[in-house]
Amino acid sequence: MKKYNIAIVGATGLVGQTFLKVLEEREFTIKNLYLMASSRSAGKIVSYRRQDIVVEELNENSFDKEIDLALFSAGGETSKKYSPIAASKGVVVIDNSSAFRMVEGVPLIVPEVNPEEAFNHNGIIANPNCSTIQSVVPLKILDEKYRIKRIVYSTYQAVSGSGFAGIKDLENGLKGMPPENYPHPIAGNCLPHIDVFLDNGNTKEEQKMIDETKKILNKDIRVTATCVRVPVLHSHSVSMNIEFEKEFDIEQVRKDLASVRGLVVEDNIKENIYPMAINSKGKDEVFVGRVRRDESVENGVNLWVVADNIRKGAVTNTVQIAELLVAGDKGGNL
Template sequence: MGYKVAVVGATGNVGREILSILAERGFPADEVVALASRRSQGVEVSFGDKTLKVKALETYDFSDTDICLMSAGGAVSKEWSPKIGAQGCVVIDNSSQWRMDPDVPLIVPEVNADAIVDFTKKNIIANPNCSTAQLVVALKPLHDAATIKRVVVSTYQSVSGAGKDAMDELFTQTRAIFVSDPVEPKKFPKRIAFNLIPQIDVFLDDGSTKEEWKMVAETKKILDPKIKLTATCVRVPVFISHSESVNVEFEKELSAEDARKILREAPGILVIDTREPGGYATPHEAAGEDATFISRLRDDPTVDNAINFWCVSDNLRKGAALNAVQIAEVLVNRKLITARSKAA
């Protein structure tokens, strides 16, 4: 007998991707329920070759549900995740609401799956920020080999990280430019079509943005609090997949060739690096794929024991939906939860 799984935010970009990935990976669910706000009640969403009618979160009873994959934003998660967890259902949350809570594990299965056991404190597990998830997948095997001292990362983040409205804005603005219509920024502070915006989320007192702060704080929590990290996060006119230019300094000697060998063997990573035109991964190739792609591996001659690389991943998958489903798989595979219908 399988598990009963609820997907909250089932009509959004990430919610739809979660449903797709649950079906793709054959997650052991006897029943999958699509949930959203009352205004989306009755909307139909796809789950494999099935169609699910969305039910209202506000009236749903979680008492016989085993896992809730929450992808409805921080405000919804703040209100509902503790209530759902109190009913005995484990919440895997995609928002930033619980990531830095000391009683909530922040999990990337390839990196720190063992930390998942702490979920029983609140019955909530946090999914990291999309830009953090792909970064720590790449950093983990390198940290194990040579101990990372410092990371400098610049991100090139797709508009899908800001939701469906942001994707629509890029499309609308691009079309407007081609037909000489006026371009009106709504979702973003400036025009995104054929442009770059060096701001993701709000500005903090030190001049960094909240997105940059998230990368620093989450990497420390997931990987190692001793790692020094500085980030510059940029929104780019790409629909899907985040890219990152990464410089890593190690305590021990590690060459780019050593790193290449290590990363080729690491879980969740695909190295594409042939040092010829087109011999690298781009956001286009990463879209729809599960892997975190690593390219442009090279030594940094300006710093002892340092390398550079290029990192690309589908932010809707590894950065959100896939990682959430993988966390659910860890719960099941390690027998950390029991299907309540079976237990009854």
């Protein structure tokens, strides 16, 4: 079995650290592992499979060595600068930032939804927004069977979506300390404000969900979103209201959802069984429940979708993309 030279850019951040964990769990075939970060983190020692690796400072020459895949999670500006450099050296970049998601010619991939698009890259592949990833997993089969007309997203997003800074704000807020990362306290509060506000009144996070859903499903459907940060450490929850063009049977919808790889139906209200953030932490699957008809429209359904935002919402999805490329590697051309 061929082994690959892998670079992790942003290796000391929350997502970067989880990359190491997931790569080891999934036994990804690695020949050499290079860890890269800013000058602040350069020189740190990180352990991977009982091997100590020194974190390198990311610079223009970082990709002069032989690297097959680079997993980026270091912010949009870093990705914009260094991803094209890496790609020009023959490295395939899988980027976690929003820098390239809506760029024409850059595939935006969720392996359960559009795996075939992963091979149509020019050196850069984009990993979608965390809330978008978990949302489109159930949407694909529903669109195929019932043709989606409109989607209304309402998200309940964990503070870990803001990295270590978000977690610190919640932990400190519970001790009565003022916020340093968020504009208002998050402890005991909900903030309908994720990322910056745009001219149309949406936040950038809301616009990401709208635009990325259309690109991944390859369909110009009507989508709206309200994204809210909540005082939960891990795992995002999304309330989804979906309107179809076709009629449907609600029990068949449950069966359709249960047939999707990576999607787990938890939907037994008699036993108080439904997806919860506390249960999805540390797991790679997407969980769906509260499947019920929306009686306010002709062909509407409500879903409650939960997933670990650092795992499936970022790291695992990225590693799954890398696994797709490796599985389809012919003659060393990822």
